[in-house]
Amino acid sequence: MSSDKIQAEVRTEFGKGAARRIRRENKIPAVVYGHGNEPVHLTLPGHDTMMAIKHGGANAVLELEFDGTSQLALTKQVQVDPVRRVLEHVDFVAVTRGEKVTVDVPVHIVGDAVNGTLVVTENTTVQVEAEATHIPEQFEVSIEGAEAGTQILAGQIELPAGISLLTDAETLVVNVTEQSAEEPAAETSAEAAEAGDSE
Incomplete structure (x- = not known):
């Protein structure tokens, strides 16, 4: 940068x-x-x-x-x-110039997981050590086609050369789970209530 x-x-x-x-x-x-x-x-x-x-x-x-x-x-x-x-x-x-600094870099999610899943970002940043003049603006994490049960850990994020991960590699960053069946049901009951009001 x-x-x-x-x-x-x-x-x-x-x-x-x-x-x-x-x-x-x-x-x-x-x-x-x-x-x-x-x-x-x-x-x-x-x-x-x-x-x-x-x-x-x-x-x-x-x-x-x-x-x-x-x-x-x-x-x-x-x-x-x-x-x-x-x-x-x-x-x-x-x-x-050339000095290493400790910074928190935002994680940016790209792509779409499969239908019926819920994507939860457990950690919005990861801590790294980088040269002061080469700090990334963000790290992209792709969830394209990810199925329920997919977990992306800090250690799985691709880092540019010269950048070291300080966050524990086992830290959960993105968690893809099954969407709760209750959520659509709640919407349906709300819609039914609205329909009842309009009659």
């Missing part, structure tokens, strides 16, 4: 009032932690940062440029305004 370059400014004002002022200017307060250094408080451009994080997924790596230096930073926590859906604050962890 390539990193997006973001022009940042070092932030000297702190507190809620300062954060509100930053957001009014369509910018985002952020903090970069890690590598034994003091946390660096930054102000990031709102739109560019939002697009970069959206593009990079849950583990976006951004190249933050400030004070004549460049710092690779892995997104760790993103606060989003629940109403306006804009970024309110971002926490990053400083990383270096």
